[in-house]
Amino acid sequence: SQTIHQWPATLVQPVGSPLSLECTVEGTSNPNLYWYRQAAGRGLQLLFYSVGIGQISSEVPQNLSASRPQDRQFILSSKKLLLSDSGFYLCAWSVGSASGNTIYFGEGSWLTVV
């Protein structure tokens, strides 16, 4: 069966520091990978998605970037964090991008920028 893990689960970072959140998927090949952020009262916002190694699409302009160095690894990064980057970040995957493919989420990572 497929599993998805992301880490760290929680972190507190000072403004201006770098960020690296990692996500790995097991039990499937060539998954579509996603990074979402949950903002209070606004549901889940798609930040990045990737259909293959090295292929990243950004949904919203922001202080963050994503990379996919391996087939089942997805990394969310920032060079310098802002206070507004605080939130709950979710990695997710799907078998393909065609409609009808359910997206499955990881456990989430709480980021607090102080």
Next chain:
Amino acid sequence: DQQVKQNSPSLSVQEGRISILNCDYTNSMFDYFLWYKKYPAEGPTFLISISSIKDKNEDGRFTVFLNKSAKHLSLHIVPSQPGDSAVYFCAASGWNNNDMRFGAGTRLTVKP
């Protein structure tokens, strides 16, 4: 842009009764709809889905209804249990998952 809307931020029901969570969408190109359940500090878990060729899908205590003409879907939970207390997100996607959009969520509280 809020293409998927859940207008009720919270809902409280008594154990054993029916819970009805509602969701509206604006994009007529959406053809796949999902409900996710989320506990605090955890990732959402997939609950049930429906494609636009159907108007009802049932899985145990959970039933999703789709009214395409009204661009409305609902999730019915019967009977409701205290363990159902969580935030429920409605989601919709069009021709691919990369345009899946989520509602803001409805917090369901089931009272014993």
